[in-house]
Amino acid sequence: MTVPASESGVTKRVVLAAADIDRALTRIAHEILEANKGSQDLVLLGIPRRGFPLAQRRAQKIAAVDPAVDPALVTGQLDVPLYRDDLRRNPTRSPLATQLPPSGIDDKVVVLVDDVLYSGRTIRAALDALADLGRPRSVRLAVLVDRGHRELPIRADHVGKNLPTSSRERVRVHLAEIDLIGGSAVNEVVIEDRT
């Protein structure tokens, strides 16, 4: 479906609505539990800004399946700008706090959670950051959207939706925890295209 452009020359197409996002998160939560054979040693680390609420939501889903899991104790945030290889090409970003669960990440199964997987450079930076913070037993990657155009040999273990895109398009994820559009909290994934 196509909605009229809100800015001149930009068309917006909603590709995942709120219910789609929720379904995808539920499915991935189950996939993670299955792959891990339970909730043992799981740690979900969101990459700011939208990876963090996604990690929190996914932890809720996991807790719904396995009541032994306390979502607050398995979720954390991993900020990566200080590890990026393109610091000089982009506007300066202030780093955000990196918060690890109290149990740390040593010998854990760390699931990195991000909204969109694109070039793979963010994940590369996140892997470097993880190495400076501890030594997980294994690291998995869960994303809401994989839009292709990888520039590094990186792939996601869990994908909400594969979205073939052109590199001209922009994929925007709006989450109620962060995004207010027209005064109301919105959950959606849209593709913007400059025409």
Add this chain to the structure above:
Amino acid sequence: MTSDTPQYLIRGAALLGGPVRDLLIRSGSIAAVGDTAAAEASSSAVVVDATGLILLPGLVDLHTHLREPGREDAETVETGSRAAALGGFTAVHAMANSSPVADTAGVVEQVYRLGLAAGWVEVRPVGAVTVGLGGQRLAELGAMAESPARVRVFSDDGICVHDPVLMRRALEYVKAFDGVVAQHAQEPRLTEGAQMNEGEVSAVLGLTGWPAVAEESIIARDVLLAQHVGSRLHVCHVSTAGSVEIIRWAKARGIDVTAEVTPHHLLLTDELVRSYDPVYKVNPPLRTSDDVHALREALAEGTIDVVGTDHAPHPSEHKECEWAQAAMGMTGLETALSVVQHTMVETGLLDWEGFARVTSVTPARIGRLAHQGRPLAAGEPANLVLVDPAARWTVDPGTMATKGRNTPFRGLELPGSVRATFLGGHPTVLDGVLATPRRAPVSSPDREAGSWSI
């Protein structure tokens, strides 16, 4: 000696910015003014179209640093006097702080001869008040006065004659040959290590302050000394509103004091120092906008008598450094006319006649140059400048004739340009560019009158 020199017929110049007249220059003098000028001109007379231009007496600077002898890397008499001609000057007073110091008849005569040989402007050496500017013993003031340079202005400029007894003696002594002491008013102890005007800006910048009182206390002392011994006193580069008050008071009491202001102190303030660019480092320092306004008012009302450039060229390495390490001083010969037009004429504070008074007539009188700063009338010496008041130009230090690149007006658009300068009837500048130097009458043995006289 000059019957075969060309005649110049200036057509349609506004004399002192007033009536539009023709004017004929012949044999170094103004031969005719008005309708008779064209009639008297020979058929070979060079016609200078002066439509829209203003004719003024050539500018006279009481305060120029030509740096020669000693610092020929900064300026020479040749380069400095070229700059002077381009700036509309027909006479400049070369300050004594050369190396060796101009404290003997030999040095002042050397500078004087260099000026004659250059031929762009009348170079009048200023003699040092004390030996080596040392502030200890009087230099041979009389010998300098009697030399061919006929020195009448004496100054230790750059250094204050701060010993009150020595200052008193100097003021008294120069009366013998109608000289004047031009004081650089700066109390030395109050300005130790001083870098800029002391006030709100110095407080923020962390640069050692140069209090206004260091200037004002010396001026106050000196006017009282001049009154006591009945001498005339000239105060160099007055920079503060308080100094203006003291000079106004002294003049009201009948004290024979004259005062000078530089073009830069009429325009610039210490706010510029915030850049830490040493091009704004000068002695006395740039002051506040209140001071700038007081100086303009004082020049308009006559409390300050003259504009002196304090043209102070420096080699670039003396300015391309940290503020505290940088030399003090700014160039000024080629911007003075424009800055004074901008600050005094275009503000309505002075008309062009007033402009001529402060840039030519009064400085010539203070320096006792009888043939400079004269009326624009038949029979007078032809030391003249033609100015285009409507011109606008952007200051580019790279195109200047002075060796110094240290102009604080870089990049600024200023009004007024010099179209022609006549030195003793000879055009040193024509069509806004340097023409030829006036041939020095080298053979003249006329030591009494001085070779510049016409």
Add this chain to the structure above:
Amino acid sequence: MRHLLSTQDLSVPRALRLLDVAEEMAAVGEREIKKLPALRGRTVVNLFFEDSTRTRISFEAAAKRLSADVINFSAKGSSVSKGESLKDTAQTLEAMSADAVVIRHPSSGAPARLAASGWIDAAVVNAGDGTHEHPTQALLDAFTLRRHRARLGGEPSTGSTLAGMRILIVGDVLHSRVARSNVWLLTTLGAEVLLAGPPTLLPVGVHSWPCTVYYDLDDALARRPDAVMMLRLQAERMHAAFFPSTREYARRWGFDDARLARLDTLGLKDTVIMPPGPMNRGLEISSSAADSSRSTVLAQVRNGVSVRMAALYLLLSGDQQDDDAEDDVPAPDPRTSTPRATDLSPEGRTRDQ
């Protein structure tokens, strides 16, 4: 942000950004692996024309924790003291492809000169210039104060200003670059600043600063400051008639044991003391005050590395089109735009009369 030359031109968002980034850098400092790859391959030159081991080590640690290469250039005793100019030194560093120059210089304005001269492309960080400014010192002081208050209030310090805090700065304000940088930064961040010192050591023009001035230290302490920052008294000031004797100075403006006790009498249990570094014990501050639990000296040293990491990171990452580039609008030409210069134009003149 292109250079860090003074705190006077730091806007509130920029100052907060520096402090907030410093919080994240501080968190890195608490990890086992204290190094970040952010400035890998970049070169930071510590260009010190004045001895300051503390400041140089702090900058060096900051640059190294960000993986930058560090070159220490002690200009004292080198070719510079043999007459090589700042310009030549700058061009040498340019030829060595320095990305940032951290400069300490005895002349006020030398860093500004370096940044504006076109001699060098590198980012310039002022590590203390003459009696002008020492911006990273003020940033670490502000950082320390912000954390102190956050701890008292049980709130995170990130994102908060110093609004409501009252800071007393004591001593030789005239010659202190630390005082200047703190006056601008602390007031920008919303703190109230009090100055106390002998009138001879307060600059002419201090009345235009956003501070209250006290000649009596005890009067100033009665205003119940949240922090007392003691300035260092340099030896060369002690013989230049700024005050009669060091004993009289210590009695009137020194933070001695009696004044330490007075904080308790006044019920100021949370007021901290920020001693100068290096300090003259028994002169500006007594040993018991300097070593008391109120002293923030060790926290300041730690925080110094964090704020310097933040400064280097913000200066050396990002492209030229910085997201806060609108702050970089060039100032108008003061020769033609001094406050009253407009009265000088013919039109302005008419208006004036």
